[in-house]
Amino acid sequence: MSTHAAAGAIDHHHDHTTTTGIPNKKLFMWAFLASDCMFFGALISTHLIYRLHETPNQPDILGIFSLELTSFSTFILLMSSLLMALAVNTCQKGHVGATRKMLLGTILFGLIFLACQVYEFNHFVHLGLTLNSNMFGSTFYTLTGTHGVHVAIGVLWLVLMYIRTFKPADGSPWILKSFIHLLVFAVVIVAGMKALLGGVHALQTAHGLNGEAISLFFEHDFPAIVVSAVGLVALVMLGRDRKAVEFGEANAVDVESMGLYWHFVDIVWIVIFTVVYLLEYI
Numbered sequence: 001m002s003t004h005a006a007a008g009a010i011d012h013h014h015d016h017t018t019t020t021g022i023p024n025k026k027l028f029m030w031a032f033l034a035s036d037c038m039f040f041g042a043l044i045s046t047h048l049i050y051r052l053h054e055t056p057n058q059p060d061i062l063g064i065f066s067l068e069l070t071s072f073s074t075f076i077l078l079m080s081s082l083l084m085a086l087a088v089n090t091c092q093k094g095h096v097g098a099t100r101k102m103l104l105g106t107i108l109f110g111l112i113f114l115a116c117q118v119y120e121f122n123h124f125v126h127l128g129l130t131l132n133s134n135m136f137g138s139t140f141y142t143l144t145g146t147h148g149v150h151v152a153i154g155v156l157w158l159v160l161m162y163i164r165t166f167k168p169a170d171g172s173p174w175i176l177k178s179f180i181h182l183l184v185f186a187v188v189i190v191a192g193m194k195a196l197l198g199g200v201h202a203l204q205t206a207h208g209l210n211g212e213a214i215s216l217f218f219e220h221d222f223p224a225i226v227v228s229a230v231g232l233v234a235l236v237m238l239g240r241d242r243k244a245v246e247f248g249e250a251n252a253v254d255v256e257s258m259g260l261y262w263h264f265v266d267i268v269w270i271v272i273f274t275v276v277y278l279l280e281y282i
Contacts, residue, residue, distance in 0.1 A: 029257045033264045036150075040268050043146060044275060047139040051279075057134045061280050064127050066120070073116035074273050077151075080109035081266045088259045092252040096165055096245060099255070103162045106262070110155040111189060115196050117148050122197075140276065147272060150265045157258055159185050164251075169244040181238050188231035195224040 022030075087102035121141070124130075131141045163181045167174055198221035205216055218225070 023253050025253055025257045026260070029260050033260065036264070040143075040146075040271075043139075043143045044271060047143050048275060050135045050139050054136075058136060059127075059129050059134065061136070064124060064129055065277060065280060066123075067277065067281070069116060069120060070273065070277050073113050073120075074269065076109050076116070077113045077266050077269055080106045080113070081263055083109065084259045084262045088252065088256050091255045092249060094249045096247055099247075100162060100165055100239070103158055103165075107155055107158045107162070110151055110158065111193070114148060114151055114155070115193055117144065117151075118193070119197060119200060121145075143272060143276065147265070147269060150268070154258075154262050154265055157261070161255065161258060165245060165247040166238075166241055166243075167246045169246045177238075181235075184231055184234045184238065188228055188235060191224045191227040191231060195221045195228055198224065 083102050083105040087099050087106060090098040090102060129137045129140070131137055159182065163178050163185075166178070166181070202214075202216040202220070205212075
């Protein structure tokens with residue numbers, strides 16, 4: 001599908017490099033991640049400092065946290081890093097089809113993580129832990145919410161990169177089609193999130209998987225289910241384009257830069273999971 005060099009011969013002559021020999025895009029990403037590392041370091045330090053000095057109205061954290069849910073979302077995010085690494089590897093070899101699959105897998109896992117975080121935040125709010133309820137809530141939501149925004153930005157970047165893999169090699173117009181592709185993605189993500197969270201709510205209301213839960217799920221979330229299904233069919237149809245594309249080995253540095261960002265976000269979450277969640281159980 002690629003119009004570039006043979007697999008295994010990574011062509012970087014299109015990349016503007018610095019005097020260090022590192023492509024400008026990668027150097028820029030490393031510089032950005034260095035600044036972002038200091039930013040997250042400040043947020044994590046603030047949370048740790050206030051954790052050592054409890055403030056009035058401090059909630060029962062162990063009674064609020066769900067280690068099982070957070071461990072699951074952590075595992076999902078770690079697996080997304082594996083798929084991201086595979087996406088970089090397949091792009092370097094010129095396997096565009098495999099790159100698309102790995103990007104889609106990373107997008108899916110990133111969305112699952114975000115759905116878990118949305119559910120967790122909603123659950124905490126119902127239990128009385130809000131942004132302004134106490135200092136723990138303020139530092140917790142600021143830290144984890146900022147990380148969630150980073151994941152959401154990463155998912156958007158992944159979606160745009162996936163759409164970019166369909167750019168025709170013959171230079172024919174594709175802006176309109178790419179916009180439609182992005183719009184379908186947005187509809188599927190929003191409707192899918194609503195259906196997923198609605199299903200979890202139905203299970204909680206009915207106290208398990210039974211007829212009542214299924215009835216509640218379809219009663220309140222049937223439109224979201226239909227929209228998600230139609231959107232997924234549209235994505236499959238859009239993804240069946242077999243025209244020769246411009247995307248190939250020469251774009252490996254773009255995917256690799258995106259991978260650096262995604263791996264950084266995953267590493268930051270490991271630190272957050274340790275100091276915010278696990279530390280409460282010590």
